[in-house]
Amino acid sequence: MPKITYIEHSGKEHVIDAPLGQTVMEAAVKHAVPGIDADCGGACACATCHVYVDPVWLLKTGEASSMEQSMLDFANDVEDNSRLSCQIKVSDALDGLVVRLPKSQH
């Protein structure tokens, strides 16, 4: 299984084995990584699974869809590498992915 590293705003790291086909959000929620709320369960309805993708991974994670980009426009502390983690699917190509979490999801 691909390994994904989630780094909380405090700096605390969580390395998770993420099942193929699930999303980066699901893997975090199922392992109770604090800082990813994902209240809607991945329906792209709540914008509470915001992450910053480590810049070296941006090519592999691809770009946000226009729907996702419109949601991100209203999230807090958005940067160029901001994504909604419910919209990133886990694949072998993402083995080693590093994402950082914002201070708050609301």
Next chain:
Amino acid sequence: MSDQAVKRVIIIGAGQAGGEAALRLRHSGFGGDITLVGEEPAAPYQRPPLSKKYLSGELGMDRLLLRPAGVYADENIAFLAPLRAVWIDRANRRVRLEGGRELGYDALVLATGARARKLTLVGADLAGAHLLRTAGDVDAIRPRFVSGARLVVIGAGYIGLEVAAVARQTGLDVTVVEAAPRPLARVTSPEVAGFFLDEHAGKGVRFALGAQPAIIKGKEHVTGVGLADGSEIPADLVIAGIGVNPETTLAQHCALNVENGIVTDAQCRTSDPSIFAIGDCAARPMAHYRNRVARLESVHNAVEGAKIVAAVLTEQSHSVEAPWFWSDQYDLKLQIAGLFQSYTKIVLRGSMKERSFAAFYYNGERLIAVDAVNRPGEYLGAKMLIQTGRTLAPEVIADASRPMKELVAQAQ
């Protein structure tokens, strides 16, 4: 008893509200006993996908679970299921479980949810006639939910229309029967309802509107639905989505204040200060709607109730979010913020024809709700405005040439 002295919390109901309450209470630093009692066999799971990706088979039960089943034990939460609570002894603060076991509490959280309304028609108990509320209901539907089967959906609310959408995408022949003259009559405006009606009709869904189902026909298995006008729609499968009733039996038996749902204050406290009620079973004053008491059936409301109770019991502050909902049908993402019921004016932004628009609902000058179809910016922007008690003039919001974000920034 002050909340500080709370050492034992029992949560009855292990849906999204109950499951989240247990975990959020623990994550908020509560160190006492937490017992979560659920009547379904599964650990707490998400209900919204039941009429969407779980019905289509895209999501399995493992992905439906809110957290892995082992999390509750890991967090030292006693998860008892499948088990029913049968009695609440308020005087002695005890809950009796099916089988006779009794547990004491200092605080009790009722998260008993709601039950799908049953059809009261002759034939409603035939094989092939189903309700849709639990994963078990969908598991029972699936074997006959196959390409070429003839499906009659009774009720054109969100559940009914979501089922119709998945059914068309799976290749079933679909007729929707609705007693009201239009779909979504309880949950949105005629304008937005008309858009969804056209979309479904365009995908081949037939509608019988203003039609009263009178009988489900068949010997052992469903063969059709008879309407009050004498006509009959042939069917291999009938799915009723005619709303839910809050599950308030336990609350009523112990004489808590129950109207449409278990009535609580803004802290989710019932008429007994040691008992809280959250989620679909409870009605609470809505902070963004002049404290009008409302019972909402939504994920947001379930999670919000869980957050409120966790904050109250650990004496932390919490600010309530404006209500939000969503529905997925075909490639349409409907996102809803606020409560539209008291609207006096509707303003459209975008284009229904291009399948990308938002309907803003005003009460006088005040923005109270939005239905956004494939327009997430309008949804989040309106949600933010409602959240902060701001509004935008209708003629400003209707100007789609200016980005929503810019408009929200200038709102008063």
